[in-house]
Amino acid sequence: MKRIISILALSILSSCALVDAYLMTHYDPNEYQAITSIRAEAQLFKSQCDDPVLSQANAVKVATDTQYFVLYSEHIPRNDDLISASKDLHAIAQGLADQYSKAKVSPAFCKIKFTSVETSADRMQTVISRRPR
Amino acid sequence: MSVEQHQQALLESYNGSVDPTVQESAHTANQYTEMFKSGEINKDEYIEMMQDIVRVNNINRSMDNMQVMEHMNTAINGLINLASLV
Numbered sequence: 001m002k003r004i005i006s007i008l009a010l011s012i013l014s015s016c017a018l019v020d021a022y023l024m025t026h027y028d029p030n031e032y033q034a035i036t037s038i039r040a041e042a043q044l045f046k047s048q049c050d051d052p053v054l055s056q057a058n059a060v061k062v063a064t065d066t067q068y069f070v071l072y073s074e075h076i077p078r079n080d081d082l083i084s085a086s087k088d089l090h091a092i093a094q095g096l097a098d099q100y101s102k103a104k105v106s107p108a109f110c111k112i113k114f115t116s117v118e119t120s121a122d123r124m125q126t127v128i129s130r131r132p133r
Numbered sequence: 134m135s136v137e138q139h140q141q142a143l144l145e146s147y148n149g150s151v152d153p154t155v156q157e158s159a160h161t162a163n164q165y166t167e168m169f170k171s172g173e174i175n176k177d178e179y180i181e182m183m184q185d186i187v188r189v190n191n192i193n194r195s196m197d198n199m200q201v202m203e204h205m206n207t208a209i210n211g212l213i214n215l216a217s218l219v
Binding site for chain 2: 017018020021022024081082084085088089091092095099102103105106108109112113116119120123124126127130131132
């Protein structure tokens, strides 16, 4: 019986996707901490959008932290989906910081941008938390 | 094509698709277009927000892939644990 199950497991593992799934990146508390910080910041900063001076500094802070998250993730093996998501998250955050450096930013735009960062970080945090231990 | 014609096309995407992602994206794009038309956001902000719809969809797609992999990992490890117990 043991041999049959082992053969079955091995034959299933011959599929590439299953090998990728078996060898997938495990839970990393630093990665989880980084995405949690980004989510918490965005949640707080969206309530401060009526203050343009503070919000500009907030936008730079989130852009810096999302860039850190990209750099942290990008050399972890078998992590393509998270690397791709982290780059998109950074692009969302950087877009807000760039607008502040170019012109006056409307509070509505600021709130929507921080909300996008928050909801995306929330989704990423959920998935990261369920990585295999 | 005018802004209204583009909005009509968005509305048709919204009504014509059963995919919740397409529906949500079309709804969000329509909402941003209304904000732009009312002057609540400027042109640069509008363009950036429309690009964010694509970015958020990309993030969700990547997270969907990771969730599938996590479920498969659990199933494979379950099989391996089962094999080691027999």
